[in-house]
Amino acid sequence: MLLDRNKYTESGYIGEELIGDADQQLDQRCLAVQQSIKDKDFSSYEATLAAYHVSDAQYKLFVGKSAIKNIFISYSGSTLPVNKKDFLEIYENMLLTYFVSPSARVKSIVKELEKEANEAI
Amino acid sequence: MPASVSSVKHVITEAEWQSCKALGFVFYAPGVSGSVVDLINTNFPGLELLQFLSEIDILLKPMSTKNLSKVISFKVTESCELIFQYYSEDYNDKQNGLMLSRTLIRDKNEITAIHDFFRIPGTSRNQGHGKTMLKIGLQQYLNVGVDLIKVHAALEDGGYVWAKAHFTGAKKSEMGLILASAKLMLKTEEFKKVKEVFDNYYNQEPNGKAFPINKWANMPEMETILRNSNWHGEINLNNQELLDNFRNYVTG
Numbered sequence: 001m002l003l004d005r006n007k008y009t010e011s012g013y014i015g016e017e018l019i020g021d022a023d024q025q026l027d028q029r030c031l032a033v034q035q036s037i038k039d040k041d042f043s044s045y046e047a048t049l050a051a052y053h054v055s056d057a058q059y060k061l062f063v064g065k066s067a068i069k070n071i072f073i074s075y076s077g078s079t080l081p082v083n084k085k086d087f088l089e090i091y092e093n094m095l096l097t098y099f100v101s102p103s104a105r106v107k108s109i110v111k112e113l114e115k116e117a118n119e120a121i
Numbered sequence: 122m123p124a125s126v127s128s129v130k131h132v133i134t135e136a137e138w139q140s141c142k143a144l145g146f147v148f149y150a151p152g153v154s155g156s157v158v159d160l161i162n163t164n165f166p167g168l169e170l171l172q173f174l175s176e177i178d179i180l181l182k183p184m185s186t187k188n189l190s191k192v193i194s195f196k197v198t199e200s201c202e203l204i205f206q207y208y209s210e211d212y213n214d215k216q217n218g219l220m221l222s223r224t225l226i227r228d229k230n231e232i233t234a235i236h237d238f239f240r241i242p243g244t245s246r247n248q249g250h251g252k253t254m255l256k257i258g259l260q261q262y263l264n265v266g267v268d269l270i271k272v273h274a275a276l277e278d279g280g281y282v283w284a285k286a287h288f289t290g291a292k293k294s295e296m297g298l299i300l301a302s303a304k305l306m307l308k309t310e311e312f313k314k315v316k317e318v319f320d321n322y323y324n325q326e327p328n329g330k331a332f333p334i335n336k337w338a339n340m341p342e343m344e345t346i347l348r349n350s351n352w353h354g355e356i357n358l359n360n361q362e363l364l365d366n367f368r369n370y371v372t373g
Binding site: 002003005011013014016017019024032040042053 | 147149190192194204206208212220222224235236237238239240241246247248249250251252254255272273274275279280281282283285286314317318321322333335336339340341348366370371373
């Protein structure tokens with residue numbers, strides 16, 4: 001009635017279909033970069049990127065996407081986008097939090113964000 | 122289907138078990154006394170049995186035209202084992218057979234889910250059924266409070282795909298063998314990166330049972346080596362980061 005549980009294994013093709021397309025695989029490599037940075041596997045940021053064949057731009061895009069996802073979850077409890085006004089105000093606050101003494105250029109970005117947020121519904 | 126924990130623990134009723142039987146499931150537990158309802162409610166509280174078996178049946182039944190066996194078994198040794206098996210009469214046919222086995226084990230310290238085996242007919246592959254089965258299982262593992270999921274990653278490229286799915290390497294000796302293969306097959310510079318990950322983990326955790334083999338799987342040079350590897354993997358569901366990574370991978 002019961003098959004021998006030690007005789008067989010989980011077929012590889014079952015997991016194969018989880019691997020996903022090129023973009024999803026890149027995201028997984030970026031996640032590995034993030035884990036290796038946290039675990040200090042390699043001597044430098046550049047060496048970590050090289051280990052997983054990820055470029056600086058690709059990793060920064062991944063960090064940006066992750067940060068936005070976290071903003072959505074923190075603000076609305078889901079990964080659905082928050083409305084434009086809220087997002088712009090959060091982004092403005094992020095900038096002002098990071099740039100404690102903002103340069104004129106950063107101030108001008110903040111000003112533009114404020115204008116955009118005020119015009120948004 | 123979100124894999125999250127129900128706020129109220131499900132309790133199986135006799136009527137629920139009768140519905141499971143109506144789906145064709147039989148209880149086979151020679152030498153074990155007690156009803157399946159009592160055994161599960163006592164040892165694996167929270168399991169939504171009918172939900173679990175219905176989802177498995179809906180997923181697997183259309184895959185085979187052969188006679189199907191649907192078995193729930195229970196074993197009591199030093200631990201309690203609840204076994205689910207679903208298989209076609211031609212299960213041994215690698216191309217057309219259907220067979221699934223999942224085991225929940227409760228011992229003194231923890232509850233473990235073993236992914237014993239899963240084979241689906243060639244005509245049903247690459248259609249997302251593996252992903253669906255993982256989601257179905259994960260929901261119940263969270264309901265029951267499973268601590269660990271275990272898989273034997275081997276054959277048919279399993280060593281690579283389960284590493285990609287965030288299972289961690291449980292045995293240092295097996296990770297050492299993979300490292301040795303890498304040394305033989307990779308260029309010096311490539312091998313150096315692989316070894317750095319190995320050394321960093323085991324220097325900090327000399328007896329570690331959760332080597333992050335996922336890192337190796339995301340180094341393109343390691344794909345061929347891992348596809349030919351044989352290792353025992355685990356996912357610790359109490360590790361929130363690992364759970365999130367696994368859940369995102371399965372549901373993404």
